[in-house]
Amino acid sequence: MFKKILIANRGEIACRVAATARRLGIRTVAVYSDADAHAAHVAACDEAVHIGPSTPRESYLVAEKILAAAQATGAQAIHPGYGFLSENEGFAAACAEAGVVFIGPPASAIQAMGLKAESKRLMEAARVPLVPGYHGADQDPALLKREAGRIGYPVLIKASAGGGGKGMRIVNSEGEFDAALASCQREAINSFGDAAVLVERYVTRPRHIEIQVFFDAHGNGVYLFERDCSVQRRHQKVLEEAPAPGMTEARRKEMGEAAVAAARAVGYQGAGTVEFIAEQDGRFYFMEMNTRLQVEHPVTEAITGLDLVEWQLRVAAGERLPLTQDELRIHGHAIEARICAENTDANFLPSTGTLHVLRWPEGAxxxxxxxxxxxxxxxxxxxxxxxxxxxxxxxxxYDPMVAKLIVWGENRDQALARLDAALAATRIVGLHTNTAFLRRVVASRSFSGADLDTGLIERERAALFDTPPLPLAVAAAGIVAHALADERAQQDADPWSRRDGWRLHGVARRVFQLEHAGGTDRAVLERTHDGGMVLAVGDQRLPYDARPLGGDRHAVQLGERRVTLAVHAVGEQVTVFAPEGLAQLREVDLLAHAGDSAAEGGRITAPMPGKVVAFLAQAGDRVKRGQPLAVMEAMKMEHTLAAPADGVVKALRYAPGEQVAEGEALLDFEAGAA
Incomplete structure (x- = not known):
């Protein structure tokens, strides 16, 4: 076994590898960029080496810097994690040449499976079922468009060197093809440095099922069963589970053996995933092979009782696979939810900011x-x-994923219940996250009933988006409870420091001005001389009481309802967590904002930090509501900004290629202008 390894990645996968290595007595070396100097993965490792600026192209994607760090620290092997250089055959070959073990497959296998078009040709030769499509080297746009017409719309354009949903578009008609192709190629260049694409028939209501495979250097190979990754948004996975609901033993064996055969055909070693598109009737087609550990590997670990990272380390050190196919078993059901920093109600725009509060379920x-x-x-x-x-x-x-929350149960129903409870107990404050959205997906008719396909989120749109917010009265009750507890904690024992508004006669009133997505409202707390309280919000007047439970939790009585609320305040921004959801409001300090002017309008601003890709309108153009005006790139994805109303573009403030901070005006816009 190795004595020291370098982890050529960041985030949760680097922490994950470090934890297993520590258990095995292996020392670890982290690499970090300017942005990651104090990151969790640096603290998790025994040593750390700085490799450059914050952008991946200048740090994590520079193979020479990674190898130099390994050699300088005496690391015998490099674990690439996933993403970055994990599927780069040039890096794997450079490791071999430098005498450092690459914890993954040989460069030849990465090369064979790395390009989607080439891998499809290999699978076709091996008689693995394929979706009808064009996988050729000729990338002339006119030819690609003709091939799309031959295949028949709808078609799917995919970056040949891609993954993770980047460089991928569904095209429903010939008129959409040119714009979709150009957008795919831009994303492919930015993410993978290769503009080549392939075109395939888009399978309606497909399931995305992948098979975990493992090979050692002695020719032994197994499949560790399947994962269903059908729940996706923008072609990126949201929820993954194992085993796949409705999978028969016969179909599991058929898919598993096909995956093992595909990997064996390229001389595979280590952990890999063969991905299939499956029809609702069970027919399946090879899609691609990820020549690395997958983000969703924990659900396989949960149902098999195995540490896949340990298997990776042992196989890379020359050991045989710990188990044979006949010794592998499935126990229970596991589901993984990807918690991401994104605004689900704004088309999943990535969100950046500080994690002021990050609380996980008790006992996790x-x-x-x-x-x-x-x-x-x-x-x-x-x-x-x-x-x-x-x-x-x-x-x-970097990628906006905050964490992965994985639950296990004896069966799927128990796993679903545990996932909802765990998401409800997760509290994140400081930026937008998808936790509330994930709860809605888990509770949806399609997911709870295992009616799965990659269009589930769109099909359940009415239940998943534009949902009613947490009732304002409940949110206000939490804010008032937090304020009362904070004041109670600050007062001294003497009666003169009391801040409860006690009166000898009459009623003491206290006004809370609350700004929220729907506008501005007032909550009025009334306290009578006998100590009773009433909370008035809008046309509601409800008996009220609140008791602190410790930390940020409060027991609240609101009318006939008793509820436990968790409240976190960062300045004037307050987040209230209730059993049915959360609310984010601003408690306005009227004295502090006396004299503030009204918010400035007439500008289209950047919703997140990023780069201007293109402007789709020029100064002086009249535009219609919803018309695309600008394209930005952030976190390796493109985002289109549209006109909020009919009007005129007055001026462009940036040029394509320039970096823009969040909230900066991209262009001046005048609604309704002649």
């Missing part, structure tokens, strides 16, 4: 800290794989 196993061998034999009901801590920041330089 945290793999940043511990990878206990016994846990794999007794799967934890709730597991957290996180690469951030409270007080850390989500920056625009």
């Amino acid at each position: 196993v945290n793999f940043r800290v511990n990878a206990d061998a016994e846990r794999f034999h007794q799967p934890a009901p709730v597991r957290i794989d996180a690469g951030v801590r409270e007080g850390d920041a989500i920056t625009p330089f």
